[in-house]
Amino acid sequence: MTDVRKTVRQAWKASLHLLTGAGVSLLCHLMVGVVLFTAVLTATVIGAGVLPEAVLTLRRLAGLERRRTAAWTGEPVPEAYEPLTGTLTERVRAAVGDPGTHRDLIWGAAQLLYGMVLLYAAMILWAPALLVDGFWYGMAGREPVALPLITRLADLQARLSRTLLLPSPRARLAERIEQLTVTRADAVAAQGAELRRIERDLHDGAQAHLVALSMRLGLARRAYDKDPTTALRLLEQAQDQAESALTELRHVVRGIHPPILTDRGLAGAVRALAAGSGLDVTVDTGGAEDGPRAPAAVEAAAYFVVAETLTNAAKHSGSDRAEVRLRRGPGRLWISVRDEGRGGATESGAGAKTGSAGGGSGMLGMRRRVAALDGTVQVTSPSGGPTVIEVELPCAW
Structure with missing residues (x-):
């Protein structure tokens, strides 16, 4: 009985997803009018400034579908667009040549069809679930066999939208190259900072101890014949200095690879x-x-x-x-x-x-x-x- 109720709840959620998908399809119908109107104005040259705004509207609509799909699947749907900035000519050129916009147009045309068709299919499946399987029979323990198919329809809609709205391989490659460029710059900066740290540690630590060690050994050698006691004291200090230098070197080594x-x-x-x-x-x-x-x-x-x-x-x-x-x-x-x-x-x-x-x-x-x-x-x-x-x-x- 619990499994049946879970199936019914999932079917309701899937139906709601398909219903909102049909709503997006209606918005795509409106977008068709916007695209045609924009094409006419752009052809007259005077209305070319409308084209970038229409493309931004299309991107927002595609963004809505990305969020819907991500909410259903639990996986984000990335986007990749050319920025619409600069002069009017540059914005129009970017809007016309943007591969991401081309994919949005293809998705919008397909959404007109599958968004409504899948909702109608779900409505058809609800009929046997209510009349043949029956809510009341299902609540008594009988499994409504038609309802899981509605969930599959919602999965199909999400899969179609994701496939059509994913950035093109070319756009993903460009994005990856840009990401690797930034990563490489960070790696170079990190390496430079690490080298400076090692140089600073050697200069302020081990090198200072080694210089003091050299001075004490020189003084001990000079005092060896005339003042053996002083020479012995200087050698003891030199040994302490050598141990300090070793400690500093170990610290530097640990900073490179522990x-x-x-x-x-x-x-x-x-x-x-x-x-x-x-x-x-x-x-x-x-x-x-x-x-x-x-x-x-x-x-x-x-x-x-x-x-x-x-x-x-x-x-x-x-x-x-x-x-x-x-x-x-x-x-x-x-x-x-x-x-x-x-x-x-x-x-x-x-x-x-x-x-x-x-x-x-x-x-x-x-x-x-x-x-x-x-x-x-x-x-x-x-x-x-x-x-x-x-x-x-x-x-x-």
């Missing part, structure tokens, strides 16, 4: 970060350590994401608890870091101005490192918390 990743793998390295963060951190690897390891670049990016976010949480969140989760999937590695702090993190552009998550170059560097691997970063931080940073990285296991 040795703990090589020794323990990502899961073990994350647990070590959690133990040394100063917070009460729960680590859930979700079996991420099982099976083959991720490439070194992916592991390093994931490690630095966790390190940066835990450091920021300890400094800025005002909370003493955090949670780190790792998940692996087909071709993906997913990292989530959550703290129970004050929240209020906001992002603007490529950088971030954050409350709990911290701001400045740390977040920017993390985003660039992830973008260089074609990954994504999502920050959710309502006022009052919690702050959740989710990172998804492509990964060939």
Whole structure:
């Protein structure tokens, strides 16, 4: 009985989807008149300025269908249009030559047909569901066999709309090239920032200790014959200086690729970060350590994401608890870091101005490192918390 009611509810939802699709078809009928009117005005040259506005109207109508389809399928339908900017001539040229507009016109023509036909088919299927199968019979336990077909009709409508409204391969390729151009620029910027950091660390840390070490060894050599006690003291100081230089060099090496990743793998390295963060951190690897390891670049990016976010949480969140989760999937590695702090993190552009998550170059560097691997970063931080940073990285296991 519960299954029957579920089927009926799903059929009602599908019917509503088909009904709104028929409404979009009616709008497409109106759009036909707009297109014809615009074509006549454009042919007279004087009314050419109407063409870009008509194209924008068509794009809004196609956008409505994209949102309807996404709401039904749960998958967004991307769009790709040429911007209608510049002089009137440039706007008209862009409107006429835009592949996205051409696909919208094809969809509008097809929607005139299948939007109404599928609604009529659903209405026909409701008749046996009501009269032959019967609501009342169905509620008593009899399955209304016609109703699942209505849901399939709604699926068909969504599939047709998605196929027709997806950007053309050429447009998707252009968008991908643009995205890769931005990603490459971010990767170059991230690499430059990393090199400057290494240079600064070497100059201010290891190099300063090595210079002091050289000076003390020189002084010890001069004092060796005349004042062995002083020479011994200088050698002891030189040994301390050498150990400090080694410590600084290890710090620099850890910043390039932490040795703990090589020794323990990502899961073990994350647990070590959690133990040394100063917070009460729960680590859930979700079996991420099982099976083959991720490439070194992916592991390093994931490690630095966790390190940066835990450091920021300890400094800025005002909370003493955090949670780190790792998940692996087909071709993906997913990292989530959550703290129970004050929240209020906001992002603007490529950088971030954050409350709990911290701001400045740390977040920017993390985003660039992830973008260089074609990954994504999502920050959710309502006022009052919690702050959740989710990172998804492509990964060939």
